[in-house]
Amino acid sequence: MRTATSSIQIAIQEQFGWHFSQRDGVEFWVKGYGRARDLAALMQRLKTHSLNLSRDALEDYLCGLDGHFAIAARGPGWAFAAVDRVRSIPIAFAKGSKGWIIDDQAGRLKLRLGLDDVDPNAALFLAMSGYTIDNSCLFRGLRQLGPGEFVMFAPDRAPECKRYFI
Numbered sequence: 001m002r003t004a005t006s007s008i009q010i011a012i013q014e015q016f017g018w019h020f021s022q023r024d025g026v027e028f029w030v031k032g033y034g035r036a037r038d039l040a041a042l043m044q045r046l047k048t049h050s051l052n053l054s055r056d057a058l059e060d061y062l063c064g065l066d067g068h069f070a071i072a073a074r075g076p077g078w079a080f081a082a083v084d085r086v087r088s089i090p091i092a093f094a095k096g097s098k099g100w101i102i103d104d105q106a107g108r109l110k111l112r113l114g115l116d117d118v119d120p121n122a123a124l125f126l127a128m129s130g131y132t133i134d135n136s137c138l139f140r141g142l143r144q145l146g147p148g149e150f151v152m153f154a155p156d157r158a159p160e161c162k163r164y165f166i
Contacts, residue, residue, distance in 0.1 A: 007099025008079040008153045010072045025076055031089050032069030055152060059164045062150060072102050082150035085165045092144045093151060100153050106142060115139040
């Protein structure tokens with residue numbers, strides 16, 4: 001895990017196909033296949049938006065990507081995470097004592113934050129079907145992105161989720 005310079009941390013590790021790059025004050029994590037795997041091209045496209053990253057600019061950026069991917073990035077005063085149209089590579093996030101944490105391993109994030117309060121609805125879904133439904137998570141406080149969704153973070157604000165593809 002890289003150290004955080006704001007109240008948003010990215011705890012993804014360079015394993016299981018994840019790649020990390022840092023340039024011009026932007027940390028960039030990507031895992032993907034097809035054209036989404038081209039880390040240099042993705043960073044170059046993001047660089048044009050990073051100084052004034054808006055929800056609409058991020059949506060345009062993500063709609064232009066093909067393939068299976070998950071992305072997490074952090075720059076001065078902002079961070080975001082996104083998954084492809086089918087959520088082939090999951091991303092989870094939760095609030096810790098020092099701010100928001102983004103991770104690709106929900107179990108690792110749950111253990112790190114000591115989340116043990118079970119959501120009874122999610123437990124019922126799991127008991128009846130073997131999985132939770134939609135974006136629900138078994139443990140309260142843990143959230144995950146749905147297919148075609150991204151989340152934007154800014155210090156001292158609640159995360160803002162948006163679906164860019166339906």
